[in-house]
Amino acid sequence: MATHEHHGQQQSLQNEAAQELLDKLGNTISPELLIHALTHRSFAHEHPGMPNNERLEFLGDAVLELVSTETLFTVHPDLPEGELAKMRAKAVSEEALSAIARDILQLGPFILLGNGEKDSGGADKDSILCDTVESLIGAVFLEHGIEGARITVHRLVDATLAEVATEGPALDWKTSLTVKAHELGRGEPRYRMQVSGPEYQQIFTATVFLGEEENSLAEAQGSSKRKAQLAAAQQAWHSLSEHGQEHGEAR
Template sequence: MQQEEQEQVNPGNQAAEELFQALGGRISPELLVHALTHRSFAHEHPGMPNNERLEFLGDAVLELVATETLYKVHPDMTEGQLAKMRAKAVSEEALSAIARQKLHLGQYILLGRGESENGGADKDSILCDTVESLIGSVFVEHGIEGARTTVHTLLDDTLAEVATEGPALDWKTSITVKAHKLGLGEPRYAMAVSGPEYAQVFTAELRLEDGGTVIGKGRASSKRKAQLAAAAQGWKRLDDQDLLAALRAEQSA
């Protein structure tokens, strides 16, 4: 390993001490390097293990602690509600945000030259996987109690936040349920794509029946995100009594 890479993850330096503080626990130098080693770096350094097995372990520990926390904190919620909150809390989006905001993790990850040049240190997938590998390494060294402390340190704010989001956990399901309760039609999404292939923009228009009034519109970098944005807008607009009257008139016609 090159000298600068050794210094980057040396647990005795100030940056690594800040990482340990953010994690809520310490791990050995060897395990720390292991947890931070992306497969692209290991490929360029034969014989060096990557962090994928630790990621696999950390993912399971993360789900366990998140599940037991939600189960205890929300005794009146159904299995379906708890599952949606857990999925949101441990999603790639949530974990990559934790990696950036709490751990400032990009500076520590050991990446191969090509991955590094392609911005790998700020990719959601790599950040998310590395958070999981760090949780796995804490479990290896300190067992479930140590890992539980780390998960609570990293995730409790997120677990509290998702409990307040309500329908935002699943806007597409929520708009369907609300439309049915109001006696309206089934949500339909019309999609359009614009922009160059490397930077496509998806636009979704939401109607409650084919050819009806557009009640929600969303633009995003993926089809799913555009539809979620349209569903969120449509869900809120169904509180407008004038719109409801117009939609019912359309349905009668």
């Protein structure tokens, strides 16, 4: 009897937690579809016959891109296509969506992972968090169409869309650094890469040089080559900006 009661309490806690997640999404999703949206391929692999969330993620990715594009197009009537594309890329990037998964949805504990993936910290991996946000958006679209999906996407992404609009060079630090270097009559940025750490948790270090200059301008680390280069470009851009201002004042 006690076990039965315990199971009932557990079930009720799970239901409450699921309801909290749905409240944050601003929408309802049927229990079956919600489980489908939260099922990572590693879990499905260990439970034959269970569908994983990759098709939903594929659908959600397109819905997210459409609604984000629609928002940027409406909110920024004067911006050219290139700027809008950069803003959208930043707002729906793995980095941005995994932050939404952590900060807004507290999604990690809900994701159904296989044992190996669970043991290696899969519930906090950017790629898995990002994909699951997209699959949830796909599930909302399936149940409520584009109108319902708009509600969820606006709720999750509008703050990020507003933020990227104010970031300027942060939309693409590497491009911004190249432009800044040209403005100051310096050479083209080049990146020297180093990799350290074990295979499953590599750390990339990017060092930025300008043209043929021997002295490096900045150095930064990241969990991928791209992240390390962007972080180094960001530091280098700030360094050049300060340097440019000093020279301007000296004149």
